[in-house]
Amino acid sequence: MIGLGDLPGGDFASYASGISGNGSTIVGTSVVATGSEAFIWDATNGMRELDVVLTALGLDLTGWTLRTPHISHDGLTIVGYGINPSGNEEAWIAVIPEPGTALLVGCGLVGLAMKRRRTREA
Numbered sequence: 001m002i003g004l005g006d007l008p009g010g011d012f013a014s015y016a017s018g019i020s021g022n023g024s025t026i027v028g029t030s031v032v033a034t035g036s037e038a039f040i041w042d043a044t045n046g047m048r049e050l051d052v053v054l055t056a057l058g059l060d061l062t063g064w065t066l067r068t069p070h071i072s073h074d075g076l077t078i079v080g081y082g083i084n085p086s087g088n089e090e091a092w093i094a095v096i097p098e099p100g101t102a103l104l105v106g107c108g109l110v111g112l113a114m115k116r117r118r119t120r121e122a
Contacts, residue, residue, distance in 0.1 A: 007037055014039065020071050027070065039069075
């Protein structure tokens with residue numbers, strides 16, 4: 001057993017609410033100065049704010065406060081509830097692309113850019 005840590009601010013308190021089937025990813029809630037915030041944890045990155053991770057994956061979470069996340073067995077789908085931009089409580093779902101998918105898309109975009117560059121030079 002290992003401690004997951006805590007997000008900065010507020011009391012030192014965090015609560016796991018979901019774990020992937022292989023135990024590599026854990027989600028939950030941490031107490032912060034403004035109340036509580038959803039987190040995601042893995043051994044490589046430690047505890048991170050879930051909204052920051054999802055925003056880095058391209059989701060627009062402007063105005064949302066994510067709360068009480070749960071994670072699927074495969075670790076690729078996270079659901080929960082939160083406060084939406086209108087100030088109302090609402091359920092949400094986020095599907096995380098598999099790491100290989102993002103890499104393939106990135107390689108495809110680089111390849112396309114190189115092809116266009118060669119075409120312009122010719």
